[in-house]
Every structure is written in C-alpha cells, then in structure tokens.
Amino acid sequence: MSAEVIDGKAFADxxxxxxxxxxxxxxxxxxxxxxxxxxxxxxDPASQIYVGSKARRTVEIGMRSYEHRLEEATSEADLLALIRRLNSAPEVHGILVQLPLPPHIDDAAVLDAIAPEKDVDGFHVINAGRLATGQSALVPCTPSGCLQLLKSIHGDLAGMRALVLGRSNIVGKPMAQLLLAESCTVTIAHSRTRDLPGECRRADILVAAVGRPRMVKGDWIKPGATVIDVGINRLPAVDGGKGKIVGDVDFEEALAVAGHITPVPGGVGPMTIACLLQNTLKAARVQIG
Structure with a gap:
C-alpha cells in the first residue's frame, strides 16, 4: 500500500x-x-521572500497590496503607531505583521494592537476566543488550510478520531478547535505526551505541527490514516549542497502506511497564502456590514 499524496499547491491554485x-x-x-x-x-531572507509572494498573489486576484518594510532597529512604539494608522485606514481591510519580530519588540503587544476585524492572521485574543466558543471568527490561515484539505478528502469529518501533535497558538490549538467544530474526537499531544507513538496510532487524522524534523515515524501511523504535515524544517547542507526542507513526519516511511499524506514542501504551505486572502475578503465583507 502507498498513500495518496495530497497536492496542496493544486488545491490552493x-x-x-x-x-x-x-x-x-x-x-x-x-x-x-x-x-x-x-x-x-x-x-530576514525567508520573511522577505514570503512577504513578496503574498503581495504578488494579492494583486493577481484583484486586491490591493500595501507593503511596509521597516528597519530592524524600528522601535516598538513606531511599529504600534503604524498599526494604529492601518487600523483607521478605510482602504485597508486586513493587516498582517510578519513573524518573527526582532527581540526588542513584544510580539503579543503588536498582535493585540491590530483591530480584531482586520486581524487576517487570526491571532488576536478576540478572534481566538470567538473560535474557542464556536462563534464566527477570522481563523489562523494554516489550520484553516489544513481543514480544507481534510474536507476535500473525507467530506464529513464527524466521528473521526483526530490527533493534533503540537500545542502552539498559531497552529495546534486553533487546529484542535476547528476539528472539534467538525465533530471529531480530538486529542492534543506534544513532546511530553506519554507513549506518544501509541497516541498517534489511534488517530484517523494526524496533524503534525511540532517543529521537529521527521519526528513522526511510519510505525507511529495508523494504517490508512490521513496525515497532514505542517512542519517546515531545514536540514543542514551536506557536502556543500543546499539544506533540505523536510516536515515533522518521516515522509518515506509514512508513505507506506498512511492513506493520504501531505508532502513538504508542496502540501500545507501553499494553502496558507490562499487562506490569508480568503480572510481578507471575509474581513472586507464584515467591515462594510
């Protein structure tokens, strides 16, 4: 048996x-x-590339893109002042601050300064709270993309046993909330979970978002399970070559066991920008009532 590889790029396109x-x-x-x-x-080179890709996609689908590239030494006060201006700008319907921020800037203070109705990353505590209580919210883009991929495969997810490996505010926690809303039986596991392989083997759906390269082995996976690999880890270069990008799942081992699996790269990653632009249109609709 060989798993069907989920083409996230084609789905995102x-x-x-x-x-x-x-x-x-x-x-x-x-x-x-x-x-x-x-x-x-x-x-940061990765952030610069990612921001450029977001801007290009934004314009391609007919939206306006406003890029603000600030110096590393920008003060927290100046960044917060910019966010206040964007909050009040009628032509701006979505605001995204690229993470990570320099160490002298408090990430939480910056994210909380974004108007909740313009928080297209879904990180504001109001959007997180609305999601947790089953209300309409702007949802973090990566979990939203994962859910859309899962529903494209299974349709109705009700009753499926899902395990989310990772408990971050960006992926793990909102992913669990989304799966609960689909009536899955959800477990959140992490690096300190006892018998982590055993917990993974019980799951019909396994979402790996722990940030450790190839942590999830083939024998951790229930035969026929759907595996969504959120991890993006760069391995060191060997013999002068380029470093390889791998996920949190040992792809080759998992391929022989799973029913469906996302590759890295080309799986969840392309969905993130698509879901960001979905959120921007949703935010614009909300703001005009």
Missing part, C-alpha cells in the same frame, strides 16, 4: 481562482477593492 471570481463580484457589487497591508520588520 483552485482556491485562488475561485477567490478571484469572488473578489471581482465583490468589487462590482460594492465599488470597493479589498486591501491587505503586510508589515515586515528587519531583513
């Missing part, structure tokens, strides 16, 4: 095509162009 139609209809109905502001502080 289809999502963006549908979203482009939705944006076109929104603009025609309301004479308004949704706008996304992305703020990046410093010169």
């Amino acid at each position: 289809g999502l963006l095509r549908a979203l482009e139609d939705d944006v076109r209809a929104f603009k025609k109905e309301h004479d308004l162009v949704p706008g996304l502001a992305v703020v990046v502080v410093g010169h």
Whole structure:
C-alpha cells in the first residue's frame, strides 16, 4: 500500500481562482477593492521572500497590496503607531505583521494592537476566543488550510478520531478547535505526551505541527490514516549542497502506511497564502456590514 499524496499547491491554485471570481463580484457589487497591508520588520531572507509572494498573489486576484518594510532597529512604539494608522485606514481591510519580530519588540503587544476585524492572521485574543466558543471568527490561515484539505478528502469529518501533535497558538490549538467544530474526537499531544507513538496510532487524522524534523515515524501511523504535515524544517547542507526542507513526519516511511499524506514542501504551505486572502475578503465583507 502507498498513500495518496495530497497536492496542496493544486488545491490552493483552485482556491485562488475561485477567490478571484469572488473578489471581482465583490468589487462590482460594492465599488470597493479589498486591501491587505503586510508589515515586515528587519531583513530576514525567508520573511522577505514570503512577504513578496503574498503581495504578488494579492494583486493577481484583484486586491490591493500595501507593503511596509521597516528597519530592524524600528522601535516598538513606531511599529504600534503604524498599526494604529492601518487600523483607521478605510482602504485597508486586513493587516498582517510578519513573524518573527526582532527581540526588542513584544510580539503579543503588536498582535493585540491590530483591530480584531482586520486581524487576517487570526491571532488576536478576540478572534481566538470567538473560535474557542464556536462563534464566527477570522481563523489562523494554516489550520484553516489544513481543514480544507481534510474536507476535500473525507467530506464529513464527524466521528473521526483526530490527533493534533503540537500545542502552539498559531497552529495546534486553533487546529484542535476547528476539528472539534467538525465533530471529531480530538486529542492534543506534544513532546511530553506519554507513549506518544501509541497516541498517534489511534488517530484517523494526524496533524503534525511540532517543529521537529521527521519526528513522526511510519510505525507511529495508523494504517490508512490521513496525515497532514505542517512542519517546515531545514536540514543542514551536506557536502556543500543546499539544506533540505523536510516536515515533522518521516515522509518515506509514512508513505507506506498512511492513506493520504501531505508532502513538504508542496502540501500545507501553499494553502496558507490562499487562506490569508480568503480572510481578507471575509474581513472586507464584515467591515462594510
């Protein structure tokens, strides 16, 4: 048996095509162009590439992109002042601050300063609380993308046993909340879980988001289970070559056991930007009532 590899890039491309139609209809109905502001502080190469990709996709589907690239030495006060200006800017419907921020800036203070209705990353405590209590919210993009991939495979997830490996506020906790809302039986596990392999083997759905390269082995996986690998880990270069990107799951081992599995790269990653733009359109709709 060999698992079916889930093509996240193809799914995301289809999502963006549908979203482009939705944006076109929104603009025609309301004479308004949704706008996304992305703020990046410093010169981290990965962040710079990611921000550029977001901006390009935003424009491609007919939205406006506002990029704010700030110096590494930018003060927390200046960053908060920029966020206040974006909160009050009528042409901006979504605000995203690229993480990580430099050490002298308090991530939580910055994320909490974003107006909840413009928090397209879904990290504000109000959106987190609304999600946890089953209310409509802007949902973090990566968990949202994972859920859409799962539903494209299984349709109704009700009654399935799901294990989320990882307990971060960005992926693990919101992923568990989304699966609970789909009537899954949900377990959250982490690096200190006793008999972690045994817990994983019980799961029909395994979402790995723990940040450890190839941690989940093939014999941790229930035969036929669906494995969503959120991990993005760069292995050191060997013999002068480029470092390899791998997930939290040992892909080759899991391929022989799972029913469906996302690759890294090309699985969950492409869904994140598509879901960010979904959130931006949703935010624009909410803001015009």
